[in-house]
Amino acid sequence: MAVISYLTTICFENGALKTLRHHLDATGVTRPLVVTDQGIVKVGFLDGLSDVMGTLPPQRLYADTPPNPTEAAIDGAVRQYREADCDGVVAFGGGSPIDLAKGVALKATHPGELVRYAAVGGGESITSSVAPIIAIPTTSGTGSEVGRATVIVMNDGRKRAVVSPHLVPRVAICDPLLTTGLPPSMTAGSGMDAVAHCVETLLSPRINPPADAIALDGLARAATWLRKACKDGNDIEARWHMMMASLQGGLAFQKGLGAVHALSHALGTLRDPILHHGTLNAVLLPPVLAFNAAAGKDKYARIRVALGLEPDDDLPSWFTRFTRAIGLPTTLSAMGVTRAVLPRMAAMAIDDFSARTNPVPLTQTDAMSLLESVFDSEMIGEMT
């Protein structure tokens, strides 16, 4: 068992799910609300959960997390939390249930609407009375199991981050065996979320060499193992490494993200089509890498080394080819985005929390150009 302790206690091993009982006891949680989604229910994962924590009483199971979690969904879960007199939350699933669980842990213990606590600054009103969270990721992934942020579509329709160390799960149970059934498209999309985290945190101007080291190692790991995980979902070694790469991206989060996430958070507010966050990141990474190039020479050199590239290899092209190779789209139109929404998305993106740590300031014009550059043609070879 790899026990890794950076704010969160991380128990990482094939089969780690069986440690849940121990962690509930150690955290003092006796009546957890289990937060998950219908996808998890349909693949039968709740049986595995009941095996380790006993029968799940229906009143302590919230399984309706939407693909992009909303404040309304959180409020529904909080009602259940209170009615069942819960004392903690077990988040079981991908980034959406984990983020929703953090929202529940917050709203169940703090007054008012979520926007009150939204970044930047709102997190300072969050106290240690946040309910304890145990996070069990089933994708690789958002890294939310070790992150201090939750990203929620607020009551006003905007997707905003709520950030506080008190939102960091007490325990992350990282069990690669839970990901073997993830279909190739989900493996690819969530894998590119991890890749985008590693790249964007490295490029963030904040100074944090330990986070940089973790992020580069995670990037190299994902570059080596993501294709294999997409090709054969039962390749346990590949699943182990992709869960580790995802965790590493999450551990580096404290540096802040960048324009890729600013743009994908905006696009993530759309209800039609509903867009997968990781896949959006994959599409947006090449143009943002081109956009940020002048500010990131030293770091781009480190990225090339991590990826085993030559000193003058073009990074946006490499990422475009990598994304294609794992079966993901490389344009926004291929994902069903219409041109009509782009201006609104650009306006939203520049106000996003993540835009603040992009190495190059992002204007609305820049955001619009970035979106247009991969609207219906992929980004190859435009980095100077």
Place this chain on the structure above:
Amino acid sequence: MAVISYLTTICFENGALKTLRHHLDATGVTRPLVVTDQGIVKVGFLDGLSDVMGTLPPQRLYADTPPNPTEAAIDGAVRQYREADCDGVVAFGGGSPIDLAKGVALKATHPGELVRYAAVGGGESITSSVAPIIAIPTTSGTGSEVGRATVIVMNDGRKRAVVSPHLVPRVAICDPLLTTGLPPSMTAGSGMDAVAHCVETLLSPRINPPADAIALDGLARAATWLRKACKDGNDIEARWHMMMASLQGGLAFQKGLGAVHALSHALGTLRDPILHHGTLNAVLLPPVLAFNAAAGKDKYARIRVALGLEPDDDLPSWFTRFTRAIGLPTTLSAMGVTRAVLPRMAAMAIDDFSARTNPVPLTQTDAMSLLESVFDSEMIGEMT
């Protein structure tokens, strides 16, 4: 300001000392006991401390930390802590005051002798009632400002580790400007402590890729900057990087150390001569690297890459030359150790907490051979 958060909140910047007032307030400490040593007093550093925290009342200043902290010294400081009704500890100095401060924070709040809490297993009796600690390192260094261990010469004369997450300082204020006055020998010795931490944690068999990434980055950093810091103590850039490398070694500690530390802890119990921990590590690193070689092929390859070496370069030789280049001894006899003590040191080393995570099991015969191999001749070119 680099704010790094891995268990400890780390504030890292030239001039970071000025944030102490803020952190005392944020941690809720109003009557701290300042723990330091006569070395710090003599260089006039207490003036800088008073500038930021107000006049230090003598009853809340403990300045008698011995070079290898003892339980008796801790007990003296705890008496002061109680008489002055303190509510937290500010550790200001090298590893010894920081380790002593942890001992004070523990014994002021927990009953009984330290041996009760010693690793392995004793740490489980340590609770969150440990007094809050703010650590301000003035060497680069032990990494103790972010570590969960304190290493103390117990009442029975044995140097033992006490390990608990509750001993991790709440805040580490890492101000490289505090190290500019460190003389070359101390710069070299504490720098090699950081190097040994990075190497030994990497070689530990525990699985923790984030820690490995941090350790390798710290090692590469120290290899680049230690000579410069020794050559010109006022090279602020070199001091910044050495403090970061030291921090990185400390962040990787959770993987456990190895035979180098097992042996140096044993030698650190001697009262005549009093031996510097980091310098001992420097002398012991080459033979231990030779001893561990068969178990560490992949990791040795990563170390060579981090150091910019060729795939078949001999690591023990490189470290011996590096140690010589920074003006440190490369044999135990040069440090004043006599042959007569070696058997007792070997017996003590195999029981040391750190021996458990050496990649190759360490017998008493092995420990004796390792000590003899660098007793009066340096280790060059004996790795197979």
